[in-house]
């Protein structure tokens with residue numbers, strides 16, 4: 001399923017099986033998760049510099065030749081020699097290349113991937129259930145780490161990432177406050193079923209002050225809302241790659257050592273840590289599956305909030 005131009009749906013095309021270059025593995029793909037970043041790519045909020053491009057950056061596959069099952073995330077290549085790469089911050093490498101944006105991704109039957117970014121997938125996660133771990137889980141977990149040790153954690157936007165993080169945070173003994181679109185009873189019920197302490201709309205007051213909040217919804221208007229919900233010393237983490245404009249707000253919302261930051265991409269250390277942690281929680285992903293050729297329908301359902309949890313393409 002190929003991205004060709006802004007405003008056009010993905011198109012099903014026949015491509016040759018790619019040939020792995022030096023340091024790359026040929027992968028037979030079993031599933032690929034859909035991510036909100038894919039919508040930002042379709043809409044041009046995050047640019048694809050060299051279309052046509054196969055999208056998809058939550059890949060579960062087996063290595064052709066040795067049958068290892070691996071997962072491939074958003075970060076697909078780094079230079080390995082810049083000052084970011086050399087200081088444990090490869091997620092910020094200025095030459096980084098991203099799966100399903102700069103490199104053909106997982107909405108296909110085969111792909112090639114840099115073996116440095118092919119991670120073993122823990123047993124106990126079938127192909128469909130494993131896919132959301134690769135971005136929703138991994139970058140969500142990086143966002144959670146940026147929160148410090150909150151007793152009370154707010155999650156703004158309760159989609160694929162939040163439904164995984166809620167399980168991790170509960171297991172760590174944290175209270176989880178799930179904030180959804182106003183009136184989204186289905187998602188609020190879903191959050192409560194996963195152990196959230198409270199769930200409500202972004203128009204409702206929270207019952208407590210938060211120690212930290214992670215914003216997954218791409219709505220900049222939530223930034224001052226989340227800051228206003230923080231206790232002194234709290235942090236708001238923006239977990240997505242794109243957000244609409246953030247409205248101006250009074251310094252009072254930041255005063256008392258509150259902070260605001262973003263999270264970008266992931267490191268290999270994040271992947272290793274989270275994929276080891278997921279079976280211990282154990283994380284249970286809630287997945288709606290679509291055949292590969294229904295990728296446009298899956299993306300449209302994500303855009304309109306027609307499922308809870310995560311959407312995953314099932315690939316034969």
Ligand SMILES: [Zn+2]
Nearest residue numbers: 035037135136
């Ligand atoms: Zn993603």
Ligand SMILES: [Zn+2]
Nearest residue numbers: 079082085093
């Ligand atoms: Zn680098």
